[in-house]
Amino acid sequence: MDMTRSSQFIALVSKTLATLILTCVMSSCSLFDVQIENPSVPLTDNQMTMRTVTRGFLPTYFEGIESVSDNIIDSAPEKSQRVATLYWKIYTENTAVSAALRTDPEAALVDFALLTAQQKHLFQTPVAEKHFGAYTADIAVAMTHLNGEFEDIAKAVMNPDTYQKMQGFIQAQIANQDGHNFFEKRGDVIRAWYAWNGVALDKISGNPGSLPQTMADLTDQINWGSQQAGKTLEWKLQALSEKSSLDDSKIAHLLESLERTSEQVARLTDLTPDDVSKLSEAMVVQLQPLVDGLEQQIVLFQGAIGQERQALTAAINDQRIALGYMVDEQRNLAVADLKTLAEELVAQVIPQMRSMIVIVLIALLVFILVLFAVPFYLGFLIGRYRTQAANSAVSKNG
Numbered sequence: 001m002d003m004t005r006s007s008q009f010i011a012l013v014s015k016t017l018a019t020l021i022l023t024c025v026m027s028s029c030s031l032f033d034v035q036i037e038n039p040s041v042p043l044t045d046n047q048m049t050m051r052t053v054t055r056g057f058l059p060t061y062f063e064g065i066e067s068v069s070d071n072i073i074d075s076a077p078e079k080s081q082r083v084a085t086l087y088w089k090i091y092t093e094n095t096a097v098s099a100a101l102r103t104d105p106e107a108a109l110v111d112f113a114l115l116t117a118q119q120k121h122l123f124q125t126p127v128a129e130k131h132f133g134a135y136t137a138d139i140a141v142a143m144t145h146l147n148g149e150f151e152d153i154a155k156a157v158m159n160p161d162t163y164q165k166m167q168g169f170i171q172a173q174i175a176n177q178d179g180h181n182f183f184e185k186r187g188d189v190i191r192a193w194y195a196w197n198g199v200a201l202d203k204i205s206g207n208p209g210s211l212p213q214t215m216a217d218l219t220d221q222i223n224w225g226s227q228q229a230g231k232t233l234e235w236k237l238q239a240l241s242e243k244s245s246l247d248d249s250k251i252a253h254l255l256e257s258l259e260r261t262s263e264q265v266a267r268l269t270d271l272t273p274d275d276v277s278k279l280s281e282a283m284v285v286q287l288q289p290l291v292d293g294l295e296q297q298i299v300l301f302q303g304a305i306g307q308e309r310q311a312l313t314a315a316i317n318d319q320r321i322a323l324g325y326m327v328d329e330q331r332n333l334a335v336a337d338l339k340t341l342a343e344e345l346v347a348q349v350i351p352q353m354r355s356m357i358v359i360v361l362i363a364l365l366v367f368i369l370v371l372f373a374v375p376f377y378l379g380f381l382i383g384r385y386r387t388q389a390a391n392s393a394v395s396k397n398g
Contacts, residue, residue, distance in 0.1 A: 048213070064145065085135070099115055128140075
């Protein structure tokens with residue numbers, strides 16, 4: 001009878017402890033999963049859609065801008081128009097990349113929509129004709145098309161109330177913008193957008209999303225930044241070449257003068273020594289004025305050659321110095337961007353690693369307790385029960 005009760009008690013205790021252990025293990029695993037997969041609030045599906053369509057519009061925007069600008073550069077007769085078009089292309093594409101790569105998907109979409117609307121408005125003003133002349137209409141048509149296409153995208157992914165707020169914000173920004181700002185950076189657009197919505201700066205959520213979303217965002221920033229840096233350097237060099245004072249007409253005049261000089265030297269070398277002697281005697285007697293005039297022309301020609309050589313040397317030195325400055329500037333910008341991206345990556349990963357370490361330690365502690373403390377406690381209960389049973393049997397026999 002005592003052995004049967006002992007067996008039943010041991011089975012009951014074992015079931016209870018097994019249930020407790022299973023519950024603890026499942027709870028620790030569940031907690032571990034939550035901490036690993038959700039260290040921060042992931043971006044919603046709608047936010048990810050906004051980010052995707054905004055950055056996905058960049059190639060379309062670049063194609064429209066580069067198509068119209070390349071046509072102007074190839075056909076514009078005025079140097080000032082070609083230079084203005086190059087600087088405008090650099091400005092608008094770099095601004096588009098900065099807008100699309102904002103961390104907040106809604107802010108990125110609003111910033112991009114504002115850029116297209118501002119560009120559309122600027123090229124419908126008389127001021128644009130001072131920079132681009134008759135080609136202003138071509139740019140206006142391209143910007144109107146790009147603005148309408150992106151507005152359709154924004155309307156499709158934003159809820160109606162937010163879309164109407166964005167339209168009001170864009171109109172207010174256009175009404176206050178500088179009508180001459182074709183090539184300069186804009187002000188703090190996003191701060192103005194939050195103020196327009198009545199959101200204080202200290203209440204702004206800087207949630208970058210989950211770890212995979214953050215890593216994808218950083219990858220996009222690196223890829224687009226590196227691609228745009230190369231194009232910007234190329235266009236700045238092209239603009240510098242356009243602004244150079246040594247134009248095609250001066251180079252052609254210099255080459256023509258050198259060719260005439262070489263032809264004269266070739267004709268003189270074909271004469272025999274006697275011919276040269278007779279010619280020189282005749283020139284001394286009869287053609288001395290012509291010789292004097294030729295000497296004067298040679299002196300003038302040498303002076304012109306010296307001036308052109310100096311101008312060419314100065315232009316080459318200026319371009320070399322400007323190229324060095326631009327390369328240093330682009331390298332510094334690239335280093336600064338990579339440093340910022342690395343700091344953001346560290347700021348995102350370190351807190352998550354800390355959470356993971358804490359969870360692993362907790363799970364390890366629970367495992368140790370289950371592995372050592374529970375069997376010890378179970379043995380203690382069984383031993384105490386057997387001692388009590390033995391004492392009870394001795395009492396009965398006594």
